[in-house]
Amino acid sequence: MSTFADLVKQIGGEYVDVSYIASPRFNPHFIEAKPSDVVKVKRADLFVHAGLDLEAWRWPLVDATGNAEVCPGGSKELDLSKGIELLEVPTTSLTRAAGDIHLYGNPHYWIHPENTKKMAETICNKLCALDPQHENIFHQNLEIFSNRLNPKISEWKTQVKPYEGQEFIAYHNAWVYLMSFLGFKIELFLEPKPGIPPTPKQVELVENRIKEKGIKGIIHSDYYPSNAADAVAKATGAKVIILCQNVGELPEAKDTISMIDYNVRQLMTALQQNGETKS
Numbered sequence: 001m002s003t004f005a006d007l008v009k010q011i012g013g014e015y016v017d018v019s020y021i022a023s024p025r026f027n028p029h030f031i032e033a034k035p036s037d038v039v040k041v042k043r044a045d046l047f048v049h050a051g052l053d054l055e056a057w058r059w060p061l062v063d064a065t066g067n068a069e070v071c072p073g074g075s076k077e078l079d080l081s082k083g084i085e086l087l088e089v090p091t092t093s094l095t096r097a098a099g100d101i102h103l104y105g106n107p108h109y110w111i112h113p114e115n116t117k118k119m120a121e122t123i124c125n126k127l128c129a130l131d132p133q134h135e136n137i138f139h140q141n142l143e144i145f146s147n148r149l150n151p152k153i154s155e156w157k158t159q160v161k162p163y164e165g166q167e168f169i170a171y172h173n174a175w176v177y178l179m180s181f182l183g184f185k186i187e188l189f190l191e192p193k194p195g196i197p198p199t200p201k202q203v204e205l206v207e208n209r210i211k212e213k214g215i216k217g218i219i220h221s222d223y224y225p226s227n228a229a230d231a232v233a234k235a236t237g238a239k240v241i242i243l244c245q246n247v248g249e250l251p252e253a254k255d256t257i258s259m260i261d262y263n264v265r266q267l268m269t270a271l272q273q274n275g276e277t278k279s
């Protein structure tokens, strides 16, 4: 994904040549890999992925390369979910037949600034193992990246502090990590289950919850159909908030840090605008 490509570039600098398969303009769960992608992965020195079942399309892709090194456990693959504290790990075993696409815990872990730090470290360690000659440079780049990210983490925390505990609605359950970082929450989604489009019954539940709790925003992504969110916004007065989960999804998300910054700004704007209307 483009966010991972950005992180690898930040750490690898001039010693890496990075490209990505999942375009940020599409839902990362459902990407159709092209034959040229198979060739790209087959020849890559490193294949970085989200692990879990975020990219279920990844399994046939790595199989098609016929290259064991980029397959799970291979020396040229990097699962960025390693070392991340996952949220919403099911306690009972779920089945994909029910339509659920988050079977191993919520796989959208990369939209959390502390996890970003962890992922940057994981990438740095892997690059050092693959290219020990440039170890010092990778570590320096990691430090530069952390020095940019750390003050932003404090800034974001301070900005959202007065709004602690605010609840939002989202189309897809992709924001639990960002919400937990910001001290916000989401209890209900337009999708009745991850991967299942909104039903009239679900839309009604959402509208009732917005009215009952005074919820101010419906978090949406550009690649989902907007009719359900727009209808709910119209019926309730809540605002549709477009957030990004990948670098390049919107022009404002130039890199990982500016993407998180954009998301925080959007949430704050929705909270503040609605606050003003009320007073």
Ligand SMILES: [Zn+2]
Pocket (backbone or CB within 6 Å): 029, 101, 102, 107, 108, 172, 173, 174, 194
């Ligand atoms: Zn998902």
